[in-house]
Structures are given as structure tokens and as C-alpha cells.
Amino acid sequence: xxxxxxxxxxxxxxxxxxxxxxxxxxxxxxxxxxxxxxxxxxxxxxxxxxxxxxxxxxxxxxxxxxxxxxxxxxxxxxxxxxxxxxxxxxxxxxxxxxxxxxxxxxxxxxxxxxxxxxxxxxxxxxxxxxxxxxxxxxxxxxxxxxxxxxxxxxxxxxxxxxxxxxxxxxxxxxxxxxxxxxxxxxxxxxxxxxxxxxxxxxxxxxxxxxxxxxxxxxxxxxxxxxxxxxxxxxxxxxxxxxxxxxxxxxxxxxxxxxxxxxxxxxxxxxxxxxxxxxxxxxxxxxxxxxxxxxxxxxxxxxxxxxxxxxxxxxxx
Amino acid sequence: xxxxxxxxxxxxxxxxxxxxxxxxxxxxxxxxxxxxxxxxxxxxxxxxxxxxxxxxxxxxxxxxxxxxxxxxxxxxxxxxxxxxxxxxxxxxxxxxxxxxxxxxxxxxxxxxxxxxxxxxxxxxxxxxxxxxxxxxxxxxxxxxxxxxxxxxxxxxxxxxxxxxxxxxxxxxxxxxxxxxxxxxxxxxxxxxxxxxxxxxxxxxxxxxxxxxxxxxxxxxxxxxxxxxxxxxxxxxxxxxxxxxxxxxxxxxxxxxxxxxxxxxxxxxxxxxxxxxxxxxxxxxxxxxxxxxxxxxxxxxxxxxxxxxxxxxxxxxxxxxxxxxxxxxxxxxxxxxxxxxxxxxxxxxxxxxxxxxxxxxxxxxxxxxxxxxxxxxxxxx
Numbered sequence: 011x012x013x014x015x016x017x018x019x020x021x022x023x024x025x026x027x028x029x030x031x032x033x034x035x036x037x038x039x040x041x042x043x044x045x046x047x048x049x050x051x052x053x054x055x056x057x058x059x060x061x062x063x064x065x066x067x068x069x070x071x072x073x074x075x076x077x078x079x080x081x082x083x084x085x086x087x088x089x090x091x092x093x094x095x096x097x098x099x100x101x102x103x104x105x106x107x108x109x110x111x112x113x114x115x116x117x118x119x120x121x122x123x124x125x126x127x128x129x130x131x132x133x134x135x136x137x138x139x140x141x142x143x144x145x146x147x148x149x150x151x152x153x154x155x156x157x158x159x160x161x162x163x164x165x166x167x168x169x170x171x172x173x174x175x176x177x178x179x180x181x182x183x184x185x186x187x188x189x190x191x192x193x194x195x196x197x198x199x200x201x202x203x204x205x206x207x208x209x210x211x212x213x214x215x216x217x218x219x220x221x222x223x224x225x226x227x228x229x230x231x232x233x234x235x236x237x238x239x240x241x242x243x244x245x246x247x248x249x250x251x252x253x254x255x256x257x258x259x260x261x262x263x264x265x266x267x268x269x270x271x272x273x274x275x276x277x278x279x280x281x282x283x284x285x286x287x288x289x290x291x292x293x294x295x296x297x298x299x300x301x302x303x304x305x306x307x308x309x310x311x312x313x314x315x316x317x318x319x320x321x322x323x324x325x326x
Numbered sequence: 327x328x329x330x331x332x333x334x335x336x337x338x339x340x341x342x343x344x345x346x347x348x349x350x351x352x353x354x355x356x357x358x359x360x361x362x363x364x365x366x367x368x369x370x371x372x373x374x375x376x377x378x379x380x381x382x383x384x385x386x387x388x389x390x391x392x393x394x395x396x397x398x399x400x401x402x403x404x405x406x407x408x409x410x411x412x413x414x415x416x417x418x419x420x421x422x423x424x425x426x427x428x429x430x431x432x433x434x435x436x437x438x439x440x441x442x443x444x445x446x447x448x449x450x451x452x453x454x455x456x457x458x459x460x461x462x463x464x465x466x467x468x469x470x471x472x473x474x475x476x477x478x479x480x481x482x483x484x485x486x487x488x489x490x491x492x493x494x495x496x497x498x499x500x501x502x503x504x505x506x507x508x509x510x511x512x513x514x515x516x517x518x519x520x521x522x523x524x525x526x527x528x529x530x531x532x533x534x535x536x537x538x539x540x541x542x543x544x545x546x547x548x549x550x551x552x553x554x555x556x557x558x559x560x561x562x563x564x565x566x567x568x569x570x571x572x573x574x575x576x577x578x579x580x581x582x583x584x585x586x587x588x589x590x591x592x593x594x595x596x597x598x599x600x601x602x603x604x605x606x607x608x609x610x611x612x613x614x615x616x617x618x619x620x621x622x623x624x625x626x627x628x629x630x631x632x633x634x635x636x637x638x639x640x641x642x643x644x645x646x647x648x649x650x651x652x653x654x655x656x657x658x659x660x661x662x663x664x665x666x667x668x669x670x671x672x673x674x675x676x677x678x679x680x681x682x683x684x685x686x687x688x689x690x691x692x693x694x695x696x697x698x699x700x701x702x703x704x705x706x
Contacts, residue, residue: 049483050483051483051486051487053486112676113676113679113680116680117679117680120683120696120699120700121699121700121702122679122683122696122699123695123696123699124483125418125422125424126679126683128424128483128486129424129625129629129675129679130675130676130679130680132426132622132625132675133626133671133672133673133674133675133676133679134672134676135672136619136622136668136669136671136672136675137669137672137673137675137676138672140619140666140668140669140672141669143669144661144665144666144669253618257487257490257491257494260487261487261491264484264487293502295498295501295502296498296502298494298498299494299495299498299499301491302488302491302492302494302495303495305487305488305491306476306477306488306491309476309477309480309484309488310476310479313480313484
């Protein structure tokens with residue numbers, strides 16, 4: 011235990027934790043949306059993230075960017091970032107919808123027990139991540155440096171870099187957009203209706219299957235954006251990164267109250283910061299242990315998470 | 327609505343199929359008199375013990391035997407995977423709890439042996455392999471209770487993620503404590519099981535894995551007998567009730583948390599035993615052997631074989647070990663086919679769940695449950 015390390019870097023750890031938490035929160039939205047509607051832990055959501063990340067790296071590669079290429083100027087950065095975001099979000103959303111169609115829909119039609127869904131989700135997760143692993147020879151893939159990270163201002167002793175600001179702003183913007191969509195639009199009302207009571211919603215004329223596809227699509231979009239933020243922040247990616255980050259994201263969703271959009275946001279930030287404190291205290295290799303312990307302790311004392319669960323009452 | 331799913335049901339589809347023996351091989355086996363059934367079983371067991379000599383069987387033998395790894399080692403791998411599948415089957419198949427961190431218990435068993443018996447251990451006890459077994463099983467059981475006690479009160483689906491976390495914590499701890507669990511470096515010189523031939527050479531040597539396979543088969547038989555009795559006891563019936571409907575079971579007076587803990591602890595024991603067996607043969611244990619994917623591989627075995635049925639678990643456990651080993655040495659796209667094993671079984675899990683959710687050798691009761699649910703489905 012290294013308390014002096016924790017206290018001397020407290021501000022720094024908090025700031026980097028918030029940036030990490032923003033990525034986790036975006037990723038967690040996918041779990042929370044699907045859980046809210048289907049009551050299913052979509053384990054394959056982690057691979058939705060992985061596919062988005064690798065598609066973006068490949069696309070940038072097609073533009074002649076690799077990890078050794080020179081950092082582009084501001085215009086180039088914005089252009090490449092937008093391309094990356096579009097491609098990753100599209101690939102992730104497509105992956106999520108395909109998983110739903112291929113793996114889950116046949117089970118739903120047969121009213122399979124919940125365990126069957128969960129096992130299928132794990133099968134899908136491992137199949138896709140291993141497929142990517144085999145394609146990439148299980149190597150780390152370097153990401154082009156699109157942005158020179160430099161501190162913009164300081165809070166207490168913590169330097170805040172331009173990249174961290176970008177990550178938090180993009181994540182918040184995506185979440186506000188999603189929140190608006192769920193709470194204020196007609197399609198969003200359909201989602202809330204199905205999550206409250208699928209059968210009644212179907213009787214009222216909501217197309218359940220279309221709503222479920224839409225939910226997977228939205229979760230995929232968020233995961234794609236999270237993937238780009240992750241690439242910018244970490245600078246390389248491996249086939250199993252999504253798997254491990256996915257576990258953290260799911261923990262964040264449970265932490266905030268699964269099924270609750272704002273809960274996922276809060277859970278992501280809390281988890282990101284907490285993990286960083288654990289890293290500061292015990293060493294970086296222990297950070298995911300911190301996440302699991304936090305999850306178990308929270309589930310023991312408050313099984314519905316910090317903000318309580320329910321997508322139907324997302325206004326809470 | 328383009329399809330009409332609700333076609334009138336045929337009398338065969340709605341008639342209750344309980345009571346009469348089903349068709350197929352198993353139905354025929356069940357209708358045989360008891361002595362004949364025992365004889366068939368005895369033949370199967372004898373066949374299992376004779377498997378190391380399969381290479382000598384004309385025509386069929388060479389097809390069966392693995393090429394990239396020696397046959398006895400491949401058989402030994404089969405034996406501990408079967409043991410793991412049997413243990414996980416108690417948790418997933420009997421009690422219906424999804425445990426994604428089953429490798430954690432396997433690691434606990436293997437590391438206990440390593441800590442107590444290896445010369446590299448900080449304890450320096452250097453026990454024999456045999457002496458470590460009770461301790462290893464006790465610690466695996468204890469870890470099952472420690473994990474189960476807080477988590478089994480939770481909703482079923484949270485359990486999956488918490489158990490996954492448990493296995494990861496064990497792996498990370500092993501990775502990050504170079505002085506205690508020795509990370510990548512691992513423990514060397516773990517003693518083999520005892521016993522020597524009359525000429526002084528040890529029965530359980532380094533070269534030939536055949537005796538280990540026989541030991542594995544013997545342990546499997548003991549475990550199967552124990553689990554079979556357990557399944558038909560009050561405990562087994564409680565598991566079944568919990569699996570079919572936990573709330574109804576609770577209302578009928580089944581102490582659900584207690585029996586779920588039982589399932590967890592017994593599963594953990596069998597997993598720990600698998601780790602003990604593995605450590606005794608391999609002589610070396612390190613943190614890289616307990617990856618997350620291994621848990622999922624074992625789960626694939628249980629599901630593929632037919633969860634809830636021990637014959638299915640044995641078949642599934644054997645297949646997840648045998649198929650990759652048989653493929654070893656075959657090149658697919660410039661790489662050893664063994665590399666593709668997790669990909670292969672990931673796809674198999676999905677296909678099984680969609681097309682044959684009851685598994686290859688289904689548990690009859692489980693198959694009925696699935697059929698019941700399918701009948702209840704609302705027309706889409």
C-alpha cells in the first residue's frame with residue numbers, strides 16, 4: 011500500500027480516472043439498454059466494441075496512417091476523427107444488430123430459458139473475439155497518433171490534457187443525445203414501453219422486434235464511439251481488450267443501476283476514478299481487482315445499484 | 327405478420343411424453359434387464375481403461391489417435407477436462423447457476439498443491455502429492471463457499487459476472503505476486519503421485535502419461551458414483567426444483583440459498599480435484615494456465631454434451647479436449663489448427679443453443695422443460 015503515492019497524485023489520478031470513466035460509461039450504455047429491454051446480459055457487447063475499434067484502425071490504415079506516421083494538423087485530426095467515429099459506430103452498430111438477429115432472435119422465438127440466452131451470448135463473445143484474435147495473430151495493433159496530447163489547464167495538482175477534455179465532452183454529448191432520444195422521441199417511447207411490459211407494449215401496437223433491434227443498434231453506436239475514444243487514449247488495441255473492458259463496463263452499469271441510463275453514466279465515472287485510486291494505492295495491475303471488489307460489495311448492500319434500475323423510468 | 331406460427335398442433339406434439347421410455351439408443355438401453363445394463367456399463371468402463379492401446383486397433387486406431395501430441399498425453403488431457411466438465415455440470419446443469427469462473431477453482435486446487443509440495447514455495451513444506459489432496463480439496467471447497475455466500479443471494483444473471491470476476495482475481499493475484507504465487511515464472515518440481523514398480527522405476531514418471539490417464543479415469547468413476555447418489559438425494563431434488571423455478575421452490579420450502587451453496591461447493595471440490603490431478607502430472611504450474619477462455623471452453627463442453635446429464639458432461643468434456651488435440655499438427659491458413667479451438671467452440675455453443683439446446687446426450691427432464699417453454703410461447 012502506497013498512501014503517499016495516492017495522495018501526491020490525487021488530482022492526476024482523479025482526472026485520468028474521469029477520462030477512463032467516460033469511456034467505460036459510453037460502453038456501459040449498451041449493456042444497460044439491452045438489459046433494460048431484454049433482461050439479458052449481452053456478453054457479446056464487448057466484441058461490438060472490439061469490431062468497432064479494429065474497423066477504425068483498418069480504415070485509418072487505408073488512408074495511409076499507421077503508428078509511425080506523423081501527427082496530422084488540426085484539420086486533419088478533425089477529419090480523421092470524424093471518419094473514425096463514423097466507421098466505428100457503423101461497424102459496431104451493424105455487429106450488434108447482426109448478433110441479435112443471428113444469436114438471440116431464434117431463442118426468443120422459442121421462449122428459451124434465460125440461461126440459454128446467457129450461454130449463447132458468451133458463445134458469440136468468444137467466437138468473435140477469437141476470430142479477431144486469429145486474424146490479428148493475437149498481436150497488439152498500434153494506433154496512429156492523431157493528436158499531440160498537451161496539458162491545457164490544471165485543477166489543483168492534476169494536469170488536464172486536450173484529449174481528456176475531448177473524451178469527456180464527446181461522451182457527455184453522446185449520452186445527452188441518447189437520453190433525449192429515449193425520453194423525448196416516439197421511438198424512445200417505444201423502447202420505454204417494451205422495457206416496462208413487453209406484452210402490453212406489443213398489444214398497444216409497438217413492434218417488439220423492431221424495438222429490440224433498435225436497442226442493439228443504439229448500444230452499438232455508443233460502443234463504436236467508446237472504441238474511438240479508447241484508441242485515442244491508449245494508443246494500441248488487442249483482440250481481448252474489449253473482453254476485459256467489457257467486464258468493467260458491465261460492472262459500471264450494475265454499479266449505477268442496470269437498465270438506468272443516467273446510472274450507467276454515474277457508474278462509469280465512479281468506477282473509472284475508483285480504479286485509478288486502487289492503481290495508485292496498490293499498483294496498476296490491481297485496478298480490475300478493485301472494480302470487482304467494488305461490484306461485489308455494492309451488490310451485497312445495494313443490489314439495485316446507486317440510482318436504482320429501470321429503463322422505463324429513465325427520468326429518475 | 328407474414329408467417330403463421332400457430333398452426334394447429336398435432337396430437338403427438340401435445341401428448342405428454344413422460345413415463346414411457348424415449349426412442350433411440352437410450353430408450354433401448356433402458357428397456358434392457360438390469361444385469362445387461364450393468365454389463366454394457368462395465369464394457370464401457372473397460373473400454374475407457376484400454377483407450378491408451380487404441381493405436382493398435384487395425385483400421386480405426388490410427389484415425390483416432392492424435393498426431394501433434396502423444397496419444398497418452400492427449401488422453402490424460404481428456405481425463406482432467408472430463409473432471410472439470412463433471413464439476414461444472416453440478417453448478418450449471420443440476421442447479422442451473424451460470425458459473426463463468428470455474429477455472430478459478432481449478433487454479434485453487436493446482437496452486438494449493440504447488441504451494442505445499444513444490445520446492446519453489448515460500449512455505450518450504452515439500453509435502454508429497456498425496457498429502458496435499460485433502461488440503462487442496464478443502465481449500466477449493468472453502469473458496470466456493472466464500473464466493474457463493476455473498477453472491478448466491480443475488481439474481482442469477484449477476485452471478486455470471488461475479489464468478490467471472492472471481493477467476494480473474496485469482497489469475498491477477500497469481501500474476502502480480504512474484505514472491506507468493508510466482509506469476510509467469512511458476513512453480514517447478516511439483517511431485518508426481520507415489521508408487522514404484524518392483525525394479526524401482528516410478529509408476530508415475532515423466533515420459534509416459536498412461537498411468538496418469540488411468541488414475542484420471544479412476545477418479546472420474548469415483549466422482550460419477552458420488553454425484554449420481556447426490557443427484558438422487560434430497561439435495562439433488564432441491565437443485566432440480568431450483569433450476570426449474572427458483573421462486574416456486576422457495577415457496578415450497580426448499581432452502582434455495584443453502585442448496586445453491588451446496589452446488590457451488592461441490593462443483594468447486596471437483597474443480598479443485600481437477601487442478602490437483604493436473605499439477606501432479608504436469609509438475610509445473612504458472613499463471614498463464616488459468617485464462618478466462620478456459621472457463622468458457624469447459625462451459626462449452628457441458629452445454630454441448632447436454633447440461634444436467636453426467637453422460638453428456640463426460641462426452642462434452644472429452645470432446646473439448648480431444649478435438650483440439652486431434653487437430654494439432656494440422657495446418658489451417660499457415661497456423662496450427664489448435665489455435666482455432668476457442669473460435670470453434672464459441673461457434674459450436676451458439677449453434678447448439680439454437681438448434682439443439684438440450685445438448686448431444688440430453689437430460690430427459692431438461693429436454694421436457696425446454697419443450698414446455700416452447701409450447702408456452704406467445705405467437706409472434
